[in-house]
């Protein structure tokens with residue numbers, strides 16, 4: 001007994017000493033770190049800083065004109081706000097049907113039936129979820145088995161790769177190849193009519209695609225209009241892709257068309273070529289759209305997947321246990337917006353507005369003292385600039401706090417934010433590690449910003 005008491009005292013003293021020396025704190029923090037490290041492997045790498053976590057606070061700190069993130073800085077159209085106000089009072093405020101309220105899925109089926117030249121069934125051909133991003137997640141998680149491959153035509157929207165990883169899939173990259181760049185002088189000489197657009201200048205590498213696709217490829221993803229290049233895939237390109245995909249019966253094509261209404265120059269809004277329209281392609285294609293993009297309301301988190309029942313049923317299965325359903329009044333307001341806007345000039349007006357903003361931004365870039373070379377986007381929200389002729393002070397290549405080394409696109413974007421007060425997004429983030437060098441001389445600017453914002457950015461480029 002005596003011996004035991006002595007042992008307790010010894011342990012007690014040891015603990016007191018550890019507390020005094022701060023060792024306990026250290027031990028506790030190590031064990032909580034271990035707990036954090038117990039996060040699922042599917043999240044590996046997600047704790048690293050993202051381009052958004054670096055540039056959003058930097059933009060606030062330096063009060064920069066933010067042409068980084070792709071959200072319009074104007075309000076949604078009145079007809080949408082009016083419906084939403086009315087329905088917020090009326091409801092429904094309880095759970096709705098999981099895959100979309102009856103009113104919304106009917107409106108979606110009516111909207112896309114003529115586009116896909118077939119009568120869509122509101123219940124089996126549509127799944128409404130929390131924005132395009134959540135539809136994509138339900139597609140990857142609902143369709144990709146661990147170890148199956150997904151082909152991306154990079155540069156590409158940064159959520160794809162993370163979602164594929166969460167599904168246990170393996171992303172394979174087939175980078176688009178930039179062919180022809182417009183120099184500032186080219187564009188000045190040619191004036192506002194751009195003959196070489198991003199659509200012609202970013203080529204699909206069909207040879208690499210043929211080498212990459214195989215019997216284990218579950219999904220090939222096409223994003224048109226494309227973020228970040230602004231390319232709109234033409235029908236011949238889609239047909240060539242179809243010829244390749246046809247040889248692989250298990251391969252599904254996901255077409256991310258969230259910018260479907262923003263086509264300029266050669267295409268009318270919503271009238272771009274779509275993969276599911278190709279002969280024999282419907283049964284293997286699922287398309288993704290976004291009400292947030294359609295109605296300049298990216299915060300409403302409303303999007304839908306459209307496709308054959310044989311694919312949509314798996315998207316619905318994942319969605320029902322992860323999201324379940326969306327806000328009732330918002331769904332029904334979106335239904336009313338779809339009905340109203342397809343009967344009015346809303347989409348033509350919106351595309352014209354964005355085209356004007358694109359031209360305005362290009363003018364600012366072309367007339368800036370910074371030697372930007374650019375690809376003229378034919379759709380979407382963004383323009384990509386080549387910065388290989390820009391010299392960046394070496395101090396911006398190293399993070400002053402962490403000592404971490406930056407690539408040129410990051411160094412340039414940090415310099416631009418701190419010294420000029422304009423935020424851009426470095427493009428290496430849109431490539432996988434093995435192809436990150438392809439993005440190191442590229443930065444992306446958003447033109448879904450008011451004219452005043454774009455003009456202010458132009459002024460700051462030359463300060």
Ligand SMILES: Cc1ncc(COP(=O)(O)O)c(C=O)c1O
Nearest residue numbers: 131132133157227258290292303
């Ligand atoms: C190519 C692409 N797909 C999907 C999304 C997500 O759309 P949503 O805001 O509806 O989730 C975005 C958003 O920026 C995007 O650029």
